[in-house]
Amino acid sequence: MPDQTGKQLPTDMQPAELLQNLIRFDTTNPPGNEGECIKYIEKIFSGIGLQTKIFAKDMNRPNLVTRLRGRGDKPPLLIYGHVDVVTASGQEWRYPPFEGRRIDGFVWGRGALDMKGGVAMMLAAILRVCVQNIKPAGDIIFAALSDEEAGGDLGAGYLVEDHADYFSGTKYAIGEFGGFSMHVGNKCFYPIMVAEKQACWIKGLIKGPAGHGAIPVRGGAMASLGRMLGLLDRHRLPVHITPVTRQMIETMALHLGFPSGLFLRGLLQPGLTDLILKLLGGNVSHFDPLLHNTVNATIVNGGKKVNVIPSEIEVHLDGRILPGFEPDDFFNELKTIVGNDIDFEIEHYDAFHGKPDMGLFDTLASVLKELDQDGISLPMMLPGVTDGRHFAKLGIQTYGFLPMRLPPEFNFSKLIHAADERIPEDALNFGADAIYRLIERY
Ligand SMILES: [Zn+2]
Numbered sequence: 038m039p040d041q042t043g044k045q046l047p048t049d050m051q052p053a054e055l056l057q058n059l060i061r062f063d064t065t066n067p068p069g070n071e072g073e074c075i076k077y078i079e080k081i082f083s084g085i086g087l088q089t090k091i092f093a094k095d096m097n098r099p100n101l102v103t104r105l106r107g108r109g110d111k112p113p114l115l116i117y118g119h120v121d122v123v124t125a126s127g128q129e130w131r132y133p134p135f136e137g138r139r140i141d142g143f144v145w146g147r148g149a150l151d152m153k154g155g156v157a158m159m160l161a162a163i164l165r166v167c168v169q170n171i172k173p174a175g176d177i178i179f180a181a182l183s184d185e186e187a188g189g190d191l192g193a194g195y196l197v198e199d200h201a202d203y204f205s206g207t208k209y210a211i212g213e214f215g216g217f218s219m220h221v222g223n224k225c226f227y228p229i230m231v232a233e234k235q236a237c238w239i240k241g242l243i244k245g246p247a248g249h250g251a252i253p254v255r256g257g258a259m260a261s262l263g264r265m266l267g268l269l270d271r272h273r274l275p276v277h278i279t280p281v282t283r284q285m286i287e288t289m290a291l292h293l294g295f296p297s298g299l300f301l302r303g304l305l306q307p308g309l310t311d312l313i314l315k316l317l318g319g320n321v322s323h324f325d326p327l328l329h330n331t332v333n334a335t336i337v338n339g340g341k342k343v344n345v346i347p348s349e350i351e352v353h354l355d356g357r358i359l360p361g362f363e364p365d366d367f368f369n370e371l372k373t374i375v376g377n378d379i380d381f382e383i384e385h386y387d388a389f390h391g392k393p394d395m396g397l398f399d400t401l402a403s404v405l406k407e408l409d410q411d412g413i414s415l416p417m418m419l420p421g422v423t424d425g426r427h428f429a430k431l432g433i434q435t436y437g438f439l440p441m442r443l444p445p446e447f448n449f450s451k452l453i454h455a456a457d458e459r460i461p462e463d464a465l466n467f468g469a470d471a472i473y474r475l476i477e478r479y
Contacts, residue, residue: 050081050164052465053144056157057137059120060146064183066121068097069191071183074120075099078181081160085167092200098183098191102203104176105166107479111175114479115210115433116163116472118156119185119192119424122148128456143459151453152213154460155439156181158468165469166476173479178204185424193424197431207433209397213423215437216405216471217464218412220445224292227405228417230437231393232281234326236422237356237364238385241265242349243339243378250344258339258350265352265375266334274330274370276307277359281393281418282327288415304328323450326420330367332356353384357420360389389426394434401438404474408467409442440471 048054062074075091082089082103093099107113125134125147132138134147148154163179184192196203215230243265245258286305290298300317303309304324314325325331332354339350358367364383371381395416402414417437425435441464443449452458 050161052157052161052469053139053462055081055160056144056149056154056460056465057139057146059153059157060137060144060148061135062120063135064121065124065126065147066184066186069121069183069187070097071120072097072099075101075181075183078120078156078160081164085164087167090203092196092203094191094195094199100183100192100196101181102196102200103179105163105173105179107173107175107177109175111173111479112209113176113178113204113207114173114476115178115180115204115207115428116159116476117180117182117193117210117212117424117428118152118159119182119189119213120148120153120156121183121186121192122151122153123186123454125456130456132457134458139462142462144462144465145457145459147458149452149458149460150449151458152439154441154465155213155468158439158465158472161469162472162476165473171477173476175479177476177479178207182424189424189427193427197427201431204428204431204433207431208394210425210428210433210435211401211438211472211475212425212428212435213437213439214419215417216401216440216468217449218409218441218443221289222293222297224289225409225412226289226292227402227409227412227414227440228285229398229401229414230419230423230425231395231398231416231434232279232360233389233419233422233425234360235358235362235389235426236385236387237358237367237383239354239356239364239381240384241352241354241379241381243352244349246346247348248346250342250346254346258347261378262337262339262350262352265379268375269332269334272374273311273325274332274367274374276310276328277330277362278305278307278328279359279361279418281360281416282324285327285415285417286324288413292413326357327418330356330358330362330370331420332367332371354381360392360418387422387426389422389429391429397434397436400478401436401475404471404478405440407474408440408471412442438472438475440468441465442467 089103182192290301336353340347
């Protein structure tokens with residue numbers, strides 16, 4: 038496929054060059070320090086005469102917004118990405134994580150996939166639209182955000198709280214994650230994220246008799262903790278088929294045919310779901326969180342001295358709730374597994390309500406079809422969270438749409454937040470071209 042975006046732009050505005058430069062700012066969050074990286078983006082836009090605004094709750098953690106005027110026939114379309122990254126420390130990298138090296142057709146470095154690569158695609162697409170003087174149907178709002186990796190309180194969360202006006206009238210947005218190729222059998226699917234699960238972090242208090250470490254205690258808090266962890270390890274919460282996951286699985290099943298399609302369709306029969314997950318193991322494990330509310334114990338605090346039996350143990354659990362469910366539903370499910378003896382309370386809950394508005398889906402799918410005739414787009418729910426949940430409070434539907442055509446052997450999910458994060462240059466050009474086409478036809 039010709040790299041049309043690249044050909045229209047000077048080299049320093051091509052996706053790979055932009056990404057190299059973005060990676061070279063160490064925006065590891067915490068502490069983030071996104072300021073210099075945001076200034077770099079500001080400079081690129083001012084270079085082509087595009088005005089920008091900085092919205093910052095903390096001047097070291099700024100967010101940049103800009104607006105391309107459209108013809109006013111449609112509401113604004115928001116295109117956003119975060120420039121902070123997770124740490125690379127403690128990982129063994131083949132090349133240094135903040136040098137943005139281009140080797141063997143890849144750009145290497147922290148953030149190449151999550152999500153400076155996406156920001157580079159967006160920038161390249163917007164620059165091309167500006168250089169060509171294209172006026173889309175509606176305004177295009179671009180936002181480069183800080184702080185996504187630590188919850189977005191200084192980034193998307195802050196913009197939604199304090200600068201909602203800037204986004205007024207916006208219905209649709211594109212952001213992370215989705216639009217990348219996923220090879221199953223001999224088919225190539227492009228899942229586009231249209232929904233995400235809700236994070237519900239909870240704390241459980243486990244009580245039991247205290248005592249001297251020299252005297253045996255039965256039924257203590259430690260034993261209850263062990264029992265609870267064992268139960269959570271052995272059992273799943275009940276199966277729920279949400280509309281997005283149904284559509285995703287049905288589309289895949291239709292194209293895969295017999296026998297894979299039959300197994301996949303079986304996942305949609307609640308009586309068979311867990312059995313199929315067990316039988317097919319690793320092959321379908323990524324469907325597990327899309328079909329259940331889930332919980333993982335992640336932190337345990339209990340006991341201060343080796344010779345004192347603690348009367349209380351605190352356990353923190355990372356709960357993830359499907360759209361359409363509430364924390365109370367989740368607690369009830371949890372108690373059917375671990376019993377009623379443990380008191381749970383919510384520490385943090387990101388409510389994410391409402392059904393996905395699929396109004397932009399067909400446009401996105403048609404862009405992908407143009408770039409890859411054999412590709413099959415389908416809607417997807419993300420088991421994690423993105424800044425999309427903040428913008429959802431303004432009634433904005435985010436689509437995870439950072440298109441990448443990846444080689445089948447490229448293990449995308451294993452490289453995110455991990456060592457040797459990298460992105461094929463072809464995939465970057467593919468994404469920039471797709472976003473350009475989206476703006477052009479919006
Ligand atoms: Zn991200």
